[in-house]
Amino acid sequence: MIDMSSADYITRSNVHSHTRFVDGRDTAEEMVSAALALGFHTLGFSEHGHADYDDCCMAPAQEPEYRAEVRRLKAKYAGRLDILLGYEHDWLSPAHVSEYEYYIESVHYVSKAGTIFCVDDTRQRLTDAAEALYGGDMYALCRDYFDTVCQSIEGTNAAILGHIELAMKFNEARNLFDDADPRYLGPALECAELAAKSGLLIEINTGAMAKGYRTDPYPGAAMLRRISECGGRILLSSDCHDARLLDHSFGLAEALAKACGFRTAWEYQGARQVEYLL
Numbered sequence: 001m002i003d004m005s006s007a008d009y010i011t012r013s014n015v016h017s018h019t020r021f022v023d024g025r026d027t028a029e030e031m032v033s034a035a036l037a038l039g040f041h042t043l044g045f046s047e048h049g050h051a052d053y054d055d056c057c058m059a060p061a062q063e064p065e066y067r068a069e070v071r072r073l074k075a076k077y078a079g080r081l082d083i084l085l086g087y088e089h090d091w092l093s094p095a096h097v098s099e100y101e102y103y104i105e106s107v108h109y110v111s112k113a114g115t116i117f118c119v120d121d122t123r124q125r126l127t128d129a130a131e132a133l134y135g136g137d138m139y140a141l142c143r144d145y146f147d148t149v150c151q152s153i154e155g156t157n158a159a160i161l162g163h164i165e166l167a168m169k170f171n172e173a174r175n176l177f178d179d180a181d182p183r184y185l186g187p188a189l190e191c192a193e194l195a196a197k198s199g200l201l202i203e204i205n206t207g208a209m210a211k212g213y214r215t216d217p218y219p220g221a222a223m224l225r226r227i228s229e230c231g232g233r234i235l236l237s238s239d240c241h242d243a244r245l246l247d248h249s250f251g252l253a254e255a256l257a258k259a260c261g262f263r264t265a266w267e268y269q270g271a272r273q274v275e276y277l278l
């Protein structure tokens, strides 16, 4: 029985995890070992589903192999760890979800005037896209990013919205744009409101912290406050690409959520979504 009655409880569940099938450091079974060592009760795998324009995803022929491996681990570790078979879908690609127990809807790419560009890859690729497609206007780029996230929220059948403020990934120093500027904050808060009202689980994602890009999770405080005010539901995710960092900064992320007005968060316990006290 998991004791979540105490506000000291920090989630022992992560359902946003990547492996060596694409860009993770470790095998799926090494991730399982890490989860057991941390006293986790639930681990969900969410490898990047295929997208034609994406150079960081599973090839279609690889997906059956991935599913077979996660199912093998699910059977092997039954009774010790609840393992879930999921995937991370990029919004601009066709969804093919019937083989999965859940999936995460994420926007890594934005389409502009017939060109699809990545907001998640490198700072250079992001600024190149801003120059080539927006005349250097990062606010216009961010507006299109949030518009795309809003479209994904309205159109998805996923259980979870992944990293909805990914536009901040390379902007820790605020030298790409000012995230307090209304040209950024306006679309960001509209997106936060829509996400909250959708009822979908919204990630507080520490993945960019684990990779050294950021010292705070995203979404950041402004979006989180709006999500809280609008009654949105959050869950913690490490977007794990390294088994050593499976619960990276979960304590900090929960403290941020509390500071932004949340009294509870949600986690997966096996396939069930369960609310717990922060």
Ligand SMILES: [Zn+2]
Residues within 6 Å of the ligand: 088, 106, 108, 162, 163
């Ligand atoms: Zn992602």
Ligand SMILES: [Zn+2]
Residues within 6 Å of the ligand: 016, 018, 088, 239
């Ligand atoms: Zn991910």
